[in-house]
Amino acid sequence: MIDLYAAGTSNGMRARIALEECGLPYKLNFIDLGKGEHKTPKFLAMNPNGQIPVIVDHEGPGGLSVTLSQSTAILLYCAEKSGKFLPKDPAARPAMLQALMSASTDVTPVFGALTAMANAKPPHEPSVQAFKDRLRSFFKVWDEQLGKRAFAGGDEMTVADLSLFAGYWRTKGAQPALVEGFPNLAKWAEQMAVRPAIQRAVKF
Numbered sequence: 717m718i719d720l721y722a723a724g725t726s727n728g729m730r731a732r733i734a735l736e737e738c739g740l741p742y743k744l745n746f747i748d749l750g751k752g753e754h755k756t757p758k759f760l761a762m763n764p765n766g767q768i769p770v771i772v773d774h775e776g777p778g779g780l781s782v783t784l785s786q787s788t789a790i791l792l793y794c795a796e797k798s799g800k801f802l803p804k805d806p807a808a809r810p811a812m813l814q815a816l817m818s819a820s821t822d823v824t825p826v827f828g829a830l831t832a833m834a835n836a837k838p839p840h841e842p843s844v845q846a847f848k849d850r851l852r853s854f855f856k857v858w859d860e861q862l863g864k865r866a867f868a869g870g871d872e873m874t875v876a877d878l879s880l881f882a883g884y885w886r887t888k889g890a891q892p893a894l895v896e897g898f899p900n901l902a903k904w905a906e907q908m909a910v911r912p913a914i915q916r917a918v919k920f
């Protein structure tokens with residue numbers, strides 16, 4: 717059994733999507749960021765950065781307990797543990813890795829920065845606009861790429877799709893205009909969104 721500590725942010729969703737899609741039994745421990753539950757001594761003992769998501773796998777490699785933060789590390793951990801969503805063909809791995817990193821380290825952090833600037837009091841409008849433009853430019857490239865291939869990193873569904881969906885879904889929920897006008901991206905997202913595991917994962 718795995719304990720997941722998370723909230724419904726894109727990083728939190730990425731970890732939960734990983735657990736659901738990989739079919740790993742887990743318990744969700746909801747962390748209320750508004751109440752500062754990610755800054756308690758108990759939480760900081762799991763992740764000194766005081767950030768969700770965190771998993772504790774009580775049956776990790778060698779039967780030992782593993783505590784892991786970083787949503788993309790959790791995603792890869794789940795993929796390796798389950799043997800799913802990592803291409804077996806070495807020739808398919810570079811494109812998958814590039815797509816995974818773009819989804820995890822371009823889309824989500826820019827969405828996070830945009831949200832922080834928009835929620836600042838007062839909001840910092842030039843930064844908000846700059847991050848909106850940046851995020852749309854990433855989605856534009858994703859749209860072009862998904863016009864040429866079925867999935868984020870190639871012909872098969874991989875961890876890159878799971879990562880991208882988390883960032884896409886959060887952006888669509890909070891800033892729908894930023895994902896409008898991208899038909900290939902929208903078609904890919906529709907296919908992802910109907911998956912039962914994804915539907916369970918995004919409901920916090």
Ligand SMILES: N[C@@H](CCC(=O)N[C@@H](CS)C(=O)NCC(=O)O)C(=O)O
Binds near residue numbers: 728766768787
């Ligand atoms: N690189 C980390 C980022 C984690 C992160 O930024 N978590 C946010 C929520 S999405 C958080 O806990 N924010 C609260 C804080 O930083 O105090 C990951 O991918 O998990």
